[in-house]
Each structure stands twice: as structure tokens, then as C-alpha cells.
Amino acid sequence: MLSLKNTSVCPFYAVKSNNSPPIIKMLGTVGAGFDCASQGEIEQVLSLGVTPNKIIYAHPCKQESHIRYAQAHGVQIMTFDSEEELVKISRCHDSAKLVLRLGVDDSKALLRLSGKFGAKLGSCQxxxxxxxxxxxxxxxxxxxxxxxCTDSKAYRQAISDAHCVFNIGEELGFKMTLLDIGGGFPGQNDFKLTFEEIAADINKALEEFFPPSCGVSVIAEPGRYYVTSAVTLAANVIAKKVIMEELTNCRTANRTMMYYLNDGVYGSISFLLHDPAQSTVSPYPHRKPKPDEPVYPCVxxxxxxxxxxxVVKNTFLPELQVGDWLLIDNMGAYTHCISTTFNGFRKTPIYYVMSRDTMxxxxxxCTHSLIKPC
Ligand SMILES: Cc1ncc(COP(=O)(O)O)c(C=O)c1O
Structure with missing residues (x-):
């Protein structure tokens, strides 16, 4: 949670990034809300005991039957970015509380979203x-x-733009009480911009444009920030080939290893195909290599x-055998939830662990109500 003097930014976890029930339950237990994008996500979150007032239906282009489902189950807060969506909502939901999704400058992000969603500032009135x-x-x-997002100034500009829209809304007579600063926060410690740097700039902008005295509640929709580093993939070497490559002026041959894992880009690692925010992985052997152990080029x-x-076109590893395991860190976001069973390969099972201290x-x-509800 970002904290700002008397105000805090309440996280509404983006379920799309990892919808594993224990993760949703755990975040619900510590007071988070949830950003759901569809009836399926709303159903899942409600079935895990979350109350409808802790859900934002944060998809600006919704299916009508899903809006009706939200209405029937008490989910009121939802986003829109077009006239057509307003017409649909007015047909399907008589007590919706609407949040205007603003298109903001996302040119500093590795994966841009404003081309698909978000109203232009000029069309908000x-x-x-x-x-x-x-x-x-x-x-x-x-x-x-x-x-x-690689530049925290993007949040500042977006908060300032949102402030303009608040003014327009208030002039029209709407009671504007909710600012949602979305996601985009890094999930890995080695990312070029840290969460703390982003938080510092967000807090400054909030202090300037939405000080605690204005009474606006601020929420965010972090996805990868919460789950990326929570998961390590253990992939098994199911097959191996040694490719001998003749060297021109020499009798010896180079050896390139080809390893085949039981998980790949149609499984948990599909982000390699489509997500510029996560474009490489660095598998490492589960056993510690000996200090003088040779490494070989491998695919x-x-x-x-x-x-x-x-999974990796070119790397160097100590020699592996069929049955060995390779580990890949930072595999929690947009991985298992996107994986398919293409070619009949089963989805990788998930095993959950939590340290005794955290538990x-x-x-x-929970017992002593130490967590402040948002
Ligand atoms: C509306 C919305 N909110 C939140 C997120 C989560 O983004 P991130 O995982 O970068 O925090 C997304 C990702 O696509 C999104 O579309």
C-alpha cells in the first residue's frame, strides 16, 4: 500500500495477472480489493468470500450479460470509456457507479494499453x-x-489529467470521490525503475492534486507487482540432444546441447511470445554447479x-541429464493463467508454500485487526 500522510492508496489486485485461489484469498485476508475484467473473474472472487463492494469491474468494454451478472451480484463500480458503453450500462445496470477510464500517455511503458482503452481528455466533457x-x-x-512503466512522471501527468476530469465532472454536478491510478508497477527487483521511486512521485502528485482534505479515495490495480516474484517455475528436462559441430581447421568438435523441457511458450512461459514487459527468462540448474564444472552452449x-x-535460444549451462530440473524465477504474473494444453501437454501444477513467520x-x-481496512 502506498501511504500518504492521512491517505493511503488501496490496492485492488488485478486478478488477470494470476487468478490462483490461494493468492486471491490471501490478498483478500490482508484487506485488498480486486480488479476484475469479466463475469468469470467476478464469480471466482465472490466465490472466495470477497464482498462485492471490494470489486471494481475494470474493463471499459464489457459484454452485456456480464454487466447484468455484476448488477445481480451487487458489483456496482465499473469503468467506461465510450458512449456506447454508457448506453449498454444504462440498459443493464440500474445502480452502477461509474469510473471514466482516461487514455493517458503510455509511451514510456513496455506494454502499452492506451491504444485499446481510455477516452481522450478532450472527449471527457x-x-x-x-x-x-x-x-x-x-x-x-x-x-x-x-x-x-519506465518513467514515474507518466503517473504524475496522468494524475494531473485525472484532476482536470474531476473538475469537469464536479462542474456538471457529479460527486467525484474515486481516483484509480491503475497498475504498471514493476514485479522484479532488477527492473530499471523501482516501486519506491514510482511511489515517491505518485505521493507528490497526489499531495498536489488530491490532498487528503479533498476526501477522494485513491485505489490502484497492481497486478505483476504482487505476484511476479512470488512464483518459481521448476521445469523438467524431458529430452536431450547433443549436437556435434565440426570445426573447420581442427579435429575436435564443439558440443551444443539441446534440452527439451516439460513447459514452454504454450504453457507457463507464453509471455515470451507477446509481452514486451517480460521478454526473456534465465533458467538455472536446481543443483549448484561444482566450481570447475564446464558449461556448454545450449538451446x-x-x-x-x-x-x-x-524458451532460450542461446545460453551456457553445465551439462544436464534427462530428469534434471531447471528453475526460472519471477514466474508469477501472466504465466499459468494464460497457459494452454496445446499438443496435449498438461498445465504445470502449482504448489503453494508460505513461511511460518508470514503465516x-x-x-x-487478522486476530488483532492490525490491518487497516481500505
Ligand atoms: C485495467 C487494468 N488494470 C490493471 C492491470 C495490471 O497491470 P500490471 O500487471 O502491469 O500492474 C491491467 C493489465 O493489463 C489492466 O488492463
Whole structure:
């Protein structure tokens, strides 16, 4: 949670990044809310005991039947970025509390989102007027600066833009009470911009544009920030080939190893195909290599028959045998939830562990209400 004097930014975890039930339960227990993108995600979160007021339906282009589901199950807060969406919501949900998703400058993000979602600043007045004509209640503004944001000034600019939209909304008579600063926070410690640097700039901007005295609640929708480093993939070497390459002026041959794992780009590692925010992985052997153990050039393939199913094209590792394990860190976000069973390969099972200290802390916090509800 980012904290700001008397205010704090309440996390609404982006379920899309990892919808494992224990993760949702755990975050719910420590007071988080949830950003859901569909009926399926809302159903799952509700089934785990989360109350509807802790959910934001944060998809600006929703399916009508999903809006009706939200209405029937008490989920009221939802985003929009177009007139058509307003018309749909007015047809399907009579008590929606709307949040205008603003398109912001995401040019500093590794994975941009504003091309697909977000109203332009110049069209917000018209959209808010249309909401008013349809007798809809608008309560705030959201944005997303893009995944893997590399410049914290993007948040500052977006917060300033959101402030302009708050003014327009208030002039029209809406009670604007919710600012949603989206996701985009890094999940790995070695990312070029740290969470603390981003938080410092966000806190300054909030102090300037939304000071605690204005009474606006601030939420965020972190996805990869929470889960990336929580998961390590253990992939098994299911096959191996040694490729001998003749050297021109020499009798000896270079050996390149080809290893085939039981998980690949159609499984947990699909982000290699489509997510510029996570474009490489660094597998390492589960056993510590001996100090003088030679390393060999190798290619690491996924298990399917498809040749794009390559995990690492070129790396050096000590020699592995069939049955050995390779570990890959930072595998918690947009991994298992996107994996397929292409070619009949089963999804990798998940095993959950928690240190005794963490478990103890959570139990204590819950018993003694140490966690401030958002
Ligand atoms: C609306 C919305 N909120 C939050 C997120 C989570 O983003 P991140 O995982 O970068 O924090 C996404 C990601 O696509 C999103 O579309």
C-alpha cells in the first residue's frame, strides 16, 4: 500500500495477472480489493468470500450479460470509456457507479494499453454529459500508464489529467470521490525503475492534486507487482540432444546441447511470445554447479512440436541429464493463467508454500485487526 500522510492508496489486485485461489484469498485476508475484467473473474472472487463492494469491474468494454451478472451480484463500480458503453450500462445496470477510464500517455511503458482503452481528455466533457443525460452516476476517474512503466512522471501527468476530469465532472454536478491510478508497477527487483521511486512521485502528485482534505479515495490495480516474484517455475528436462559441430581447421568438435523441457511458450512461459514487459527468462540448474564444472552452449526448447516453442535460444549451462530440473524465477504474473494444453501437454501444477513467520504475522494481524481496512 502506498501511504500518504492521512491517505493511503488501496490496492485492488488485478486478478488477470494470476487468478490462483490461494493468492486471491490471501490478498483478500490482508484487506485488498480486486480488479476484475469479466463475469468469470467476478464469480471466482465472490466465490472466495470477497464482498462485492471490494470489486471494481475494470474493463471499459464489457459484454452485456456480464454487466447484468455484476448488477445481480451487487458489483456496482465499473469503468467506461465510450458512449456506447454508457448506453449498454444504462440498459443493464440500474445502480452502477461509474469510473471514466482516461487514455493517458503510455509511451514510456513496455506494454502499452492506451491504444485499446481510455477516452481522450478532450472527449471527457461530452462523455460525462452523456452519462448525465442517461441518468447514470459517475464517481471518479481511472487510468493505466501501461505495463512495465519506465518513467514515474507518466503517473504524475496522468494524475494531473485525472484532476482536470474531476473538475469537469464536479462542474456538471457529479460527486467525484474515486481516483484509480491503475497498475504498471514493476514485479522484479532488477527492473530499471523501482516501486519506491514510482511511489515517491505518485505521493507528490497526489499531495498536489488530491490532498487528503479533498476526501477522494485513491485505489490502484497492481497486478505483476504482487505476484511476479512470488512464483518459481521448476521445469523438467524431458529430452536431450547433443549436437556435434565440426570445426573447420581442427579435429575436435564443439558440443551444443539441446534440452527439451516439460513447459514452454504454450504453457507457463507464453509471455515470451507477446509481452514486451517480460521478454526473456534465465533458467538455472536446481543443483549448484561444482566450481570447475564446464558449461556448454545450449538451446532450451518447450515440449510441443512447434519450432516457435523455444524458451532460450542461446545460453551456457553445465551439462544436464534427462530428469534434471531447471528453475526460472519471477514466474508469477501472466504465466499459468494464460497457459494452454496445446499438443496435449498438461498445465504445470502449482504448489503453494508460505513461511511460518508470514503465516504467523497474517494470523496475528487478522486476530488483532492490525490491518487497516481500505
Ligand atoms: C485495467 C487494468 N488494470 C490493471 C492491470 C495490471 O497491470 P500490471 O500487471 O502491469 O500492474 C491491467 C493489465 O493489463 C489492466 O488492463
Amino acid at each position: 461530452h462523455l460525462l454529459q452523456r452519462a448525465q443525460n442517461l441518468d447514470l452516476e459517475v464517481i471518479g476517474v481511472s487510468f493505466h500508464v501501461g505495463c512495465g 532450451i526448447w518447450g515440449p510441443t512440436c512447434d519450432s516457435v516453442d523455444v 504467523h504475522w497474517i494470523q496475528l494481524s
